[in-house]
Amino acid sequence: MTRPVYVHDLDALTGHARAIRAALPRPVELLYAVKANPEPDVLRTLAPVVDGFETASRGELCRLAEVLPGRPAAGYAGPGKTDADLRAALGAGVARIHVESPAELRRLGALAVATGRTARVLLRVNLPLDVPGASLVMGGRPSPFGMDPADAVACARRPPAGVEVHGVHAHLASGLDAPLAGAVAEAVVRWSVAEVGAREVDVGGGMAVDYGDPAARFDWAGYGRALGDVLDAYPGVRLRIEPGRSVTVxxxxxxxxxxxxxxxxxxxxxxxxxxxxxxxxxxxxxxxxxxxxxxxxxxxxxxxxxxxxxxxxxxxxxxxxxxxxxxxxxxxxxxxxxxxxxxxxxxxxxxxxxxxxxxxxxxxxxxxxxxxxxxxxxxxx
Ligand SMILES: Cc1ncc(COP(=O)(O)O)c(C=O)c1O
Missing domain, CATH: 2.40.37.10 (Lyase, Ornithine Decarboxylase; Chain A, domain 1)
Structure with a gap:
C-alpha cells in the first residue's frame, strides 16, 4: 500500500496564473487569496505572477514571511482579529488591513498610535447587492463579515488617529460567473466612490469553478473586459481582485x-x-x-x-x-x-x-x- 499523495502541477499553475494576468487590464491588481492553498510551493510559484497576497490570519502572515521574506501581505482580512493579530499586521508592514467592524478600527487606531505606526486600511463593507445565481451570498444580510454601509460611511468620515482609510474591500459572494462578477465589481466600485470617496477598491474573490467539468475555466477574458469598463467609468480608482479557488484548484x-x-x-x-x-x-x-x-x-x-x-x-x-x-x-x-x-x-x-x-x-x-x-x-x- 502506498500512502495517498497530493500532487501539485506547478508548471500548469504558472501557465494558468499567467493566462489570468494576461486577461486582466494591467491596472487591475491581482492578489492571490492565500487561504485557498497556502502550500509554500504554490506561493513561490505564484509570487512572480501576482501583484500580491491576501491573507486572513496571523498564521498566513507568518507563512508569507517564511516563504517570501520581504514580500509583506497586500491585504489582511478576517473577522475576530485580536490585538496581537493587528500588532503583527502593523509590524509586518501589511499594505492594507481590511477592517471588519468599527470596534476593530478603533482598536487598530489605538495600537497604531501606541506603536508609532500608521495603519493603512480598506473598510470591508457588507453591501446589499443582489447577486442571483451565486452559491453563497455574503452581502446585504446579517453577517459577521464586514460593516453595514452606514457604519463604513461613518468610519470613513471620521477615522481614528493612527488610521488612513484608503477605500473599500468587499467579498460578497462565491461561485460567481464572469458576467455576474463583473456586475458585482461595477456595483461595489460605484457605491465606494459615491459614498466614501474611495480611491481604492478591492472587489474580492469568489470566481466560479465547475467541479462537474474539470476542463472548464472561469471566463477571465470576459471578466477582464468588464473590469476594463469599470476602470474607464471610474478613472483614477485603484482596482484590486483577490481570487483563490479559481487560481489554484x-x-x-x-x-x-x-x-x-x-x-x-x-x-x-x-x-x-x-x-x-x-x-x-x-x-x-x-x-x-x-x-x-x-x-x-x-x-x-x-x-x-x-x-x-x-x-x-x-x-x-x-x-x-x-x-x-x-x-x-x-x-x-x-x-x-x-x-x-x-x-x-x-x-x-x-x-x-x-x-x-x-x-x-x-x-x-x-x-x-x-x-x-x-x-x-x-x-x-
Ligand atoms: C475576504 C476573502 N477574499 C477572498 C476569498 C477567496 O475566495 P475564492 O477562493 O472563492 O476566490 C475569500 C474566501 O472566502 C474571502 O473570504
Whole structure:
C-alpha cells in the first residue's frame, strides 16, 4: 500500500496564473487569496505572477514571511482579529488591513498610535447587492463579515488617529460567473466612490469553478473586459481582485489507491486509502469530487461490474464520501484514483487528525504521470 499523495502541477499553475494576468487590464491588481492553498510551493510559484497576497490570519502572515521574506501581505482580512493579530499586521508592514467592524478600527487606531505606526486600511463593507445565481451570498444580510454601509460611511468620515482609510474591500459572494462578477465589481466600485470617496477598491474573490467539468475555466477574458469598463467609468480608482479557488484548484490532485471493493444491498462501494480527512472538499461542498481511474496492471482482486460506484475513505462516518454513484467504469482493488480539482480548499480545510490516520504525502509534477507509474507497480498490500 502506498500512502495517498497530493500532487501539485506547478508548471500548469504558472501557465494558468499567467493566462489570468494576461486577461486582466494591467491596472487591475491581482492578489492571490492565500487561504485557498497556502502550500509554500504554490506561493513561490505564484509570487512572480501576482501583484500580491491576501491573507486572513496571523498564521498566513507568518507563512508569507517564511516563504517570501520581504514580500509583506497586500491585504489582511478576517473577522475576530485580536490585538496581537493587528500588532503583527502593523509590524509586518501589511499594505492594507481590511477592517471588519468599527470596534476593530478603533482598536487598530489605538495600537497604531501606541506603536508609532500608521495603519493603512480598506473598510470591508457588507453591501446589499443582489447577486442571483451565486452559491453563497455574503452581502446585504446579517453577517459577521464586514460593516453595514452606514457604519463604513461613518468610519470613513471620521477615522481614528493612527488610521488612513484608503477605500473599500468587499467579498460578497462565491461561485460567481464572469458576467455576474463583473456586475458585482461595477456595483461595489460605484457605491465606494459615491459614498466614501474611495480611491481604492478591492472587489474580492469568489470566481466560479465547475467541479462537474474539470476542463472548464472561469471566463477571465470576459471578466477582464468588464473590469476594463469599470476602470474607464471610474478613472483614477485603484482596482484590486483577490481570487483563490479559481487560481489554484486545477493545479492539485489527490491520488489514492483502492483497498476494498464490495457490494452493499445492490450498490457498489470502493474503499480507498485516505478519505475526507485528507480531502474534505466534497464533504464541505456536498459535491462529487471528479476522478479518473488508472487500472492496476496486476490488481487481481475484486472489481465492480462497471455500474455506478460510491467512493469512500477509511473514516468511521457515513459522511466520508469522496464521490457518490459515479459512472467510472469497473473499479478494482489496487486501482489508482486521481481526484482532480484538489488544489484549493482541500488538504488545508481537512480534519486531518480524525482517527489519527497517516497524513498524505506531497509531490510536485504531473498527476497522471505519477498515477501511471504508481499503477504500474505491483500491489504490495
Ligand atoms: C475576504 C476573502 N477574499 C477572498 C476569498 C477567496 O475566495 P475564492 O477562493 O472563492 O476566490 C475569500 C474566501 O472566502 C474571502 O473570504
Amino acid at each position: 486545477h493545479c492539485g490532485a489527490y491520488l489514492t489507491e483502492v483497498i476494498d471493493v464490495k457490494r452493499s444491498y445492490g450498490e457498489w462501494f470502493a474503499v480507498v486509502a485516505g478519505g475526507t480527512h485528507h480531502l474534505r472538499t466534497p464533504a464541505a461542498k456536498g459535491h462529487a469530487q471528479p476522478f479518473t481511474v488508472h487500472r492496476r496492471r496486476d490488481g487481481g482482486g475484486p472489481r465492480t461490474d462497471g455500474g455506478p460506484v460510491t467512493v469512500v475513505g477509511q473514516l468511521c462516518t457515513p459522511k466520508d464520501v469522496l464521490s457518490r454513484s459515479a459512472d467510472a467504469g469497473p473499479v478494482g482493488v489496487g486501482d489508482v484514483l486521481v481526484f482532480a480539482m484538489a488544489g484549493a480548499y482541500a488538504w488545508n480545510i481537512s480534519h486531518r487528525d480524525f482517527l489519527l490516520h497517516e497524513p498524505p504525502e506531497f509531490r510536485v509534477g504531473d498527476p497522471d504521470r505519477i498515477a501511471a507509474e504508481w499503477a504500474a507497480r505491483p500491489v504490495d498490500g
